[in-house]
Amino acid sequence: MSSAIEIRDVHKRFPIPGGEVVALQDINLTVEAGEFVCLLGPSGCGKSTLLNAVAGFSQPTSGTILVDGRPVTGPGPDRGMVFQEYALFPWMSVAENVAFGLDIKGLPKAQIAERVNVLLEKLHLREFRDRYPKDLSGGMRQRVAIARVLALDSPVLLMDEPFGALDALTRRSLQDELLKIWQELGKTIIFVTHSIEESIYLADRIVVLTYRPGTVKRDVRVDIPRPRDSGTNAFNELKRELAVMVMEEQHRHEAAEQAGLTTD
Amino acid sequence: MKAVTWKSVAEGAMVPLATLVVWQAVCSMGWVNAHVLPSPLAVAEKWWAYLLPLTEYDPASQSWLGWALSGELIIDSIGSLYRVLMGFLVGGVLALPLGLLMGSSNLIYRWMNPLIQVLRPIPPIAYIPLSILWFGLGNPPAIFLIAIGAFFPVLVNTIAGVRHVDGIYLRAARNLGAGRGTIFLRIILPAATPYILSGVRIGIGTAFIVVIVSEMIAVNNGLGFRILEAREYFWSDKIIAGMLTIGLWGLAIDAGVSRINNHLLRWHRGLDH
Numbered sequence: 001m002s003s004a005i006e007i008r009d010v011h012k013r014f015p016i017p018g019g020e021v022v023a024l025q026d027i028n029l030t031v032e033a034g035e036f037v038c039l040l041g042p043s044g045c046g047k048s049t050l051l052n053a054v055a056g057f058s059q060p061t062s063g064t065i066l067v068d069g070r071p072v073t074g075p076g077p078d079r080g081m082v083f084q085e086y087a088l089f090p091w092m093s094v095a096e097n098v099a100f101g102l103d104i105k106g107l108p109k110a111q112i113a114e115r116v117n118v119l120l121e122k123l124h125l126r127e128f129r130d131r132y133p134k135d136l137s138g139g140m141r142q143r144v145a146i147a148r149v150l151a152l153d154s155p156v157l158l159m160d161e162p163f164g165a166l167d168a169l170t171r172r173s174l175q176d177e178l179l180k181i182w183q184e185l186g187k188t189i190i191f192v193t194h195s196i197e198e199s200i201y202l203a204d205r206i207v208v209l210t211y212r213p214g215t216v217k218r219d220v221r222v223d224i225p226r227p228r229d230s231g232t233n234a235f236n237e238l239k240r241e242l243a244v245m246v247m248e249e250q251h252r253h254e255a256a257e258q259a260g261l262t263t264d
Numbered sequence: 265m266k267a268v269t270w271k272s273v274a275e276g277a278m279v280p281l282a283t284l285v286v287w288q289a290v291c292s293m294g295w296v297n298a299h300v301l302p303s304p305l306a307v308a309e310k311w312w313a314y315l316l317p318l319t320e321y322d323p324a325s326q327s328w329l330g331w332a333l334s335g336e337l338i339i340d341s342i343g344s345l346y347r348v349l350m351g352f353l354v355g356g357v358l359a360l361p362l363g364l365l366m367g368s369s370n371l372i373y374r375w376m377n378p379l380i381q382v383l384r385p386i387p388p389i390a391y392i393p394l395s396i397l398w399f400g401l402g403n404p405p406a407i408f409l410i411a412i413g414a415f416f417p418v419l420v421n422t423i424a425g426v427r428h429v430d431g432i433y434l435r436a437a438r439n440l441g442a443g444r445g446t447i448f449l450r451i452i453l454p455a456a457t458p459y460i461l462s463g464v465r466i467g468i469g470t471a472f473i474v475v476i477v478s479e480m481i482a483v484n485n486g487l488g489f490r491i492l493e494a495r496e497y498f499w500s501d502k503i504i505a506g507m508l509t510i511g512l513w514g515l516a517i518d519a520g521v522s523r524i525n526n527h528l529l530r531w532h533r534g535l536d537h
Contacts, residue, residue, distance in 0.1 A: 057438075057439075074438075081436070083436065087432045089433060089455075091531045100437075100442075101440035104450075105441065132530070152441070
C-alpha cells in the first residue's frame with residue numbers, strides 16, 4: 001500500500017480577540033491508500049480543522065499536506081467531502097444534486113444519467129430521485145450527500161461527523177452502508193467523530209487528538225475483525241481504553257469552558 | 265395551497281358584507297350627504313357604467329371585442345398596468361445586476377452603498393418635479409417614477425440574498441470542483457432567489473402605489489388619473505369605484521406574483537403548496 005495522505009508538521013493558529021488559539025500543533029500523520037481512519041476527540045480538539053485543511057478549505061499556518069504526493073492548495077474533487085449538515089443544494093432534486101459534480105465537469109448527458117442511476121440504486125434512493133432535499137429525512141439526505149461525492153469517484157473521502165445528527169438506528173445502517181461502499185470501492189477515508197463507539201465500529205485506525213493545542217495523543221490500530229460486534233470483549237476493552245483518553249481531553253475542554261476561555 | 269372550502273369563503277365574506285350593509289343603511293337613512301359618501305349600490309351602478317363601452321356598438325367601424333373592451337375602466341386598467349409593468353421592468357432590470365454585483369463584491373459594495381443609502385429614503389413622489397423637467401408629460405415620467413419605486417426593494421433584497429448565501433453551499437460546490445462562474449450561476453443565484461423574489465413582490469407593490477400617484481400628474485388615462493378627474497366633478501361614486509378597482513388589481517397582481525413565487529420556490533422549506 002502506498003500512502004494516500006501525508007500530513008507533515010502541520011500547525012494551525014487562529015487569531016481571536018486578544019490573542020490566538022493554537023488549533024493544531026505539530027501534527028504528523030500518514031494515511032495509507034484504502035485505509036479508514038477516524039479522528040476522535042472532544043469539541044475544540046481541532047479534528048474538523050485538520051479535516052478542513054486536508055480538504056483545502058483552509059491552509060495550515062505551517063507544514064504541508066500531501067494527497068497522492070501533491071501538496072494541497074485548495075479544495076478539489078479528488079477529496080470528496082461529506083458534511084454533518086449534509087450541504088445538499090436545496091434547489092436541486094436528488095438526482096440533480098448527485099449529477100452536479102459530473103455536470104460541471106462537462107461529461108456527456110447520457111454518461112451522467114447512467115452514473116447517477118447506478119449511484120441512486122446503490123444508495124437506495126431510486127424512488128426519491130425527483131424529490132427535493134427538504135422532503136427527505138436526515139438519513140436520506142446523508143445518503144444523497146454520499147452519492148454526490150461518490151459520483152466524482154474521488155480516491156479520498158473526507159467525512160466531518162456525517163452521522164452526528166442522525167438517530168441511533170439510522171446511524172447504524174448508514175455506518176454499515178459506508179463500510180460496504182468502502183470495502184467495495186477501496187476508498188481512503190478520514191472520518192471525524194466524537195463517538196468512541198462509532199470510531200471502533202468503523203475504523204482501521206483511530207487517531208485521538210488532544211484538546212487545545214490539538215496534537216496527536218494516541219494512534220490506535222483496531223484489529224477486531226469485521227463485522228464488529230459492540231458486545232464482544234475486544235470491542236469493550238478498546239472502548240474503555242479510548243474513553244479514558246477522550247474523557248481526559250473532555251475534562252480539559254470543560255475546565256477551559258468554565259474558566260471562560262472558550263465558548264465552544 | 266390550502267383548499268378553499270365554503271366554510272372559509274363564508275367566514276371571509278362575513279365582515280365585508282356586514283360593512284356593506286352598514287354602509288348602505290347609513291346612506292339609505294339619509295345620515296350622510298350622497299356627494300360625500302355615496303351608497304354601495306350607487307357605487308356598484310357607477311362601476312358597471314364605468315366598465316361598459318361609452319358608445320353604441322357599430323359593426324362598420326370596429327370589431328365586437330374592440331368595442332366590448334372600449335370602456336373607460338378597461339382602458340384605464342390597461343394604461344395603469346402597462347405603466348406598472350414597464351416601470352417595474354426598467355427598475356428591476358437595473359437593480360438585479362447591481363444587487364448581484366454589490367452582494368458578491370465587497371469592494372463594489374463599499375463604493376456603491378453610501379450613495380444607495382442616501383438615495384433610498386427619498387420617496388419616488390419627491391422625484392415628480394424632476395421627472396416632468398426631464399421627461400416632459402405622458403408615460404415617460406410615470407415610468408421613471410415607478411422604476412425608482414421598484415428599484416430599491418429589488419436592489420436591497422438582491423444584495424441581502426447574495427450576502428446571506430450559506431457558506432456551506434459554497435464549500436460543498438468548491439469541493440465538487442465548481443469554479444467561480446459555476447458557483448455564481450448555479451449556487452449563489454438560486455440560493456438568493458427567495459430574497460430576490462420577495463424583493464420583486466415588494467417592488468411590484470411599490471410600483472402599484474407609485475403608478476396611481478404618477479397618473480395624477482402627467483397622463484390622461486389610468487386609474488389614478490380617473491379618480492382625480494372624478495374629484496373635479498364631485499363624482500364621489502366614481503372615485504370609490506376607481507379606488508375599488510385599484511384595490512382589486514393590486515390584490516390580483518399580488519396573488520399572481522405569489523403563485524409564481526411559490527412555483528419557483530417549490531424546493532424551499534417552509535412554503536405550503
